Amino acid sequence: KNEVEQSPQNLTAQEGEFITINCSYSVGISALHWLQQHPGGGIVSLFMLSSGKKKHGRLIATINIQEKHSSLHITASHPRDSAVYICARREGGNQFYFGTGTSLTVIP
Amino acid sequence: KAGVTQTPRYLIKTRGQQVTLSCSPISGHRSVSWYQQTPGQGLQFLFEYFSETQRNKGNFPGRFSGRQFSNSRSEMNVSTLELGDSALYLCASSLARGGRALYNEQFFGPGTRLTVL
Numbered sequence: 001k002n003e004v005e006q007s008p009q010n011l012t013a014q015e016g017e018f019i020t021i022n023c024s025y026s027v028g029i030s031a032l033h034w035l036q037q038h039p040g041g042g043i044v045s046l047f048m049l050s051s052g053k054k055k056h057g058r059l060i061a062t063i064n065i066q067e068k069h070s071s072l073h074i075t076a077s078h079p080r081d082s083a084v085y086i087c088a089r090r091e092g093g094n095q096f097y098f099g100t101g102t103s104l105t106v107i108p
Numbered sequence: 109k110a111g112v113t114q115t116p117r118y119l120i121k122t123r124g125q126q127v128t129l130s131c132s133p134i135s136g137h138r139s140v141s142w143y144q145q146t147p148g149q150g151l152q153f154l155f156e157y158f159s160e161t162q163r164n165k166g167n168f169p170g171r172f173s174g175r176q177f178s179n180s181r182s183e184m185n186v187s188t189l190e191l192g193d194s195a196l197y198l199c200a201s202s203l204a205r206g207g208r209a210l211y212n213e214q215f216f217g218p219g220t221r222l223t224v225l
Contacts, residue, residue: 035214035216041145041218041219041221043198044216086150086151094141094156094158095153095164096141096153098150098151098152101151
């Protein structure tokens, strides 16, 4: 059973729009990770969160431990943000459980 | 600093054969994890190696195995290949495991795309 749920599965946005991707999990975590995967397969780690909020450029990630929920926000979206965004919960060392991913397309 | 490298990048095998994939972590990284990605199941954790020892294992049959060498390089092996083993196999390395969060940031390799005919 996949204990990490992401929404939406697919998202199309106009360039410049504010985007939110949500992630919910059902059990405790050591940390919550957000990953970005571009066509061709390469995966980049965007954020690691165990509490609060982190910001990197136009990307913001938040987590609410009590509600077991995390969000990834993209401000002023750009076509180069088009990718699959995956959240993953980490427990016990480096054992990961992944969400199914959100496919984002940003149209110029 | 060189990133995580995986060889080969593409591989075609037939059912019943076995395959060995290789992963070289970032220099100084001691933890190597392996993942399988398929369109149907998404990303799934296979196993993690640290200091030449398997530390965690995902829910995969015994046909999937791995090892880590003293230089932290890792190999994974799949025996008696099945059609369903066709997937992108990714490895990721991190400085360490547990402890400070910084140690657990995962750096992914480009993957090996395995096709089983």
